[in-house]
Amino acid sequence: MNFTFSDTIAGQVTAYDRQAKTATVSTADGRQFAVSVDGEPSAELMRNLGEPYTDASGQIDAMLTPGRFLFAYGVFYPKGEGQIFDAKRIIFLGRRPGDFRFEESGWWIHQLEEIAAFYRKAQFGDGPVDFSEYRTLLRLGGEKTGSHVQETDTISRLVYGMASAYMLTGDDTYLEVAERGTEYLRSHLRFVDTDEDIVYWYHGLRKDGDIERKLFTSEFSDDYDAIPMYEQIYALAGPIQTYRVTGDPRIKSDADATLRLFDRFFLDREGGGYFSHIDPILFSADHESLGENRARKNWNSVGDHAPAYLINLYLATGDPAYAKFLEYTFDTIVEHFPDDKNSPFVQERFHRDWSHDTTHGWQQNRAVVGHNLKIAWNLMRMNSLKPKAEYSELAAHIGDIMPPIGSDRQRGGWYDVVERARREGEDRYRFVWHDRKAWWQQEQAILAYLILFGTTGQERFRDEARGAESFYNAFFLDHDxxxxxxxxxxxxxxxxxxxxxFKGSHSMSMYHSSELCYLSAVYNNLLINGKSLDLYFKPDPDGFAGRTLHVSPDLLPPGSIRIASVEIDGEPYQDYDAEALTVHLPEATGRVKVKVKVEATR
Structure with missing residues (x-):
């Protein structure tokens, strides 16, 4: 090559020649790069949101020691038949080789606090929490746009993030947002059909001055003029996470009524699974008005129940009916989604009879990398509730096969949408539109490999988890x-x-970034590093059945964690079952604040 170009190298230092000012860096695919630091690059220590810049430019020589992981951004220059890489910026992951700052016990908790503070201020300023002022679209710095359609799912996702922030911090500021958002959803965007005994959720609310118009059907291009299953699913995400904290029985009632909607109108009783859309008049999945969404099933309609709300609903109640629903969805995934004969990626769209839909809309015969990882992550969660060889084997298979085909082995990070099949004579799967990397796909990779390592102990999964965590924390945090x-x-x-x-849009609210923080804190502290974790709840003691508060932070291997201590309203409290992860709430008038310290047992 006789031209220059800028690029990034992510890898481990294997050697450093102080005299030549050149480090040898090995990337995830085993390639060796000579990284020159002769041009006096800047260097810094990885920092969390809200932390100051920590300059390490004067310590480069001392820090380029074998075993250290780093990112180097610089310029490739031609040199003879090859190239030389001149580093311009270096990011060190920790102060010593083998240190990864994101494994500090408070890293993800602090990050979630910062994200919650950003969205609280962006949506409501320094004043009261008034969801009539909520905006779906937020600019880079959190400024609101003129567009004023309040989408149900983005409100719910914000609520999820705030409830999660409360669970990890006990800060009532965030619980107030979660509860007021839940009330706003219930009063403005919920429809109770008393004849059918179901609840469904509007797509959103358009405001023109003092005039409000509820939007019954979706206005998103993929789902226009229909009721998509995933919008109903994500309408529950925030309220159910709030229910885990408060035990408000009205939220559970709404969830159960929405589940009746799913079973009556989306469930395919003959072929199994759930249809992706129904028409708004007859509530039929087979109406011609649905166009290419007629009698279709997809990843969202089958697989998104578990992560969005269903696992959390089970965690809050221990109800075996929810466990049975979870098992049904995962059995369906295991049976129909793998497609090893045609592609290493799962199949995501189907006709009624489970034949593959490879011509649908933008997806065609294409793979969303994050959906594959999301399946692996959630299979391992479910395997802790009901162990099955087919769950753990498929999860491990995805975990092993995905890195060389879905991740960037030179720079780090995970790609977006790729072709499910290779072109003849090519050894890679082409990008569909671009080689950019989305924040939510990094989340799926991090959580998949954290739980795979935490439950299997296989070091190859830890390497992938650390690689994904490193790229996300180095490049996705907006420090400005x-x-x-x-x-x-x-x-x-x-x-x-x-x-x-944008920081707020149809696709982005506060859901994936906060889910990542919450569960990374759970997996890193409890499953991997043997540390404890404080969790906070604020229930009315009579809200949960039998005054029993379930406090397990996630579906984790049986016996892997226990309650170490409990406080209620700041005082030590002893009425709990450490192994069952339940607290028997006291008889009290009004709500109580519960702090539970959960610890690893291994």
Whole structure:
């Protein structure tokens, strides 16, 4: 090559020649790069949101020791028949080799606090929490746009994030947002059909001055003029996470009524699984008005129940009916989604009879990398509730097969949408539109590999988890404006064009970034590093059946964690079952604040 180009190298230092000022860096695919630091690059220590820049430029020589993981951004120059890489910026992951700052016990908790503070201020300023002022679209710094359609799912996702922030911090500021958002959803965006004994949720609310117009059907291009299953699913995400904290029986009643909607109108009783859309008049999945969504099933309609709300609903109640529903969805995934004969990626769209739909809309015969990882992550969660060889084997298979085909082995990070089949004579799966990397797909990779390592102990999964955590924390945190970027280029530089510039949109609220923080804190502390974790709840003692508060933070291997101590309203409390992870709440008038310390047992 006789031209220069900028790029990023992620890897482990294997050697450093102080005299030549050149480090040898080994990337995830085993390639060796000579990284020159002769041009006096800047260097820094990885920092969390809300932390100051920590300059390490004067310590480069001392820090380029074998075993240290780093990111180097620089310029490739031609040199003879090869290239030389001149580093311009270096990010060190910790102060010593083998240190990864994101494994500090408070890293993810602090990050979630910062994200919650950003969205609280962006939506409501310093004043009262008034959801009539909520905006779906937020600019890079959190500024509101003129568009004023309040989408149900983005409100719910914000609520989820705030409830999660309360669970990890006990800060009532965040619980107030979660509860007021839940009330707003119930009063403005919920429809109770007393004849059918169901609840369904509007797509959103359009406001023109003092005039409000409820939007019954979706206005999103993929689902226009229909009721998509995933919108109903994500309408429950925030309220159910809030229910885990408060035990408000009205939330559970709404959830059960929405589940009746699913079973009566979306469930395919003959072929199994759930249809992706129903028409708004007859509530039929087979109406011609649905067009290409007629009698279709997809990843969202089958697989999104578990992570969005169903696992959390089970965690809050221990109800075997929810466990049975979970098992049904995962059995369906295991039976129909793998497609090893045609592609290493799962199949995501289906006709009524489970034949593959490879011509649908934008997806065609294409794979969303994050959906594969999401399946692996959630299979391992379910395997802790009901162990099955087919769950753990498929999860491990996805975990092993995905890195070389879905991740960037030179720069770090995970790609977006790729072709499910290779072209003849090619050894890679082509990108569909671009090689950018989205924040939510990094989340799926991190959680998949954290839980795979935490439950199996296989070091190859820890390596992948650390690689994904490293890229996300190095490049997705917006230290200037707050919260996280939507997309970055392959090199890690922020991509700030179009809706991908926004911090709030149809696709982005506070859900994936907060879910990542919450569960990374759970997995890193409890499953992997043998540390404890404080969890906070604020229930009315009579809200939960039998005054029993279930406090397990996630579906984890039986016996892997226990309650170490409990406080109620700041006082030690002894009426709990440490192994069952339940607290028997006291008879009290009004709500109580419960702090539970959960510890690893191994």
């Amino acid at each position: 404006e707050g919260a996280v970027y939507f997309n970055v280029l392959a090199s890690g530089l922020p991509y700030l064009l179009g809706t991908e510039r």
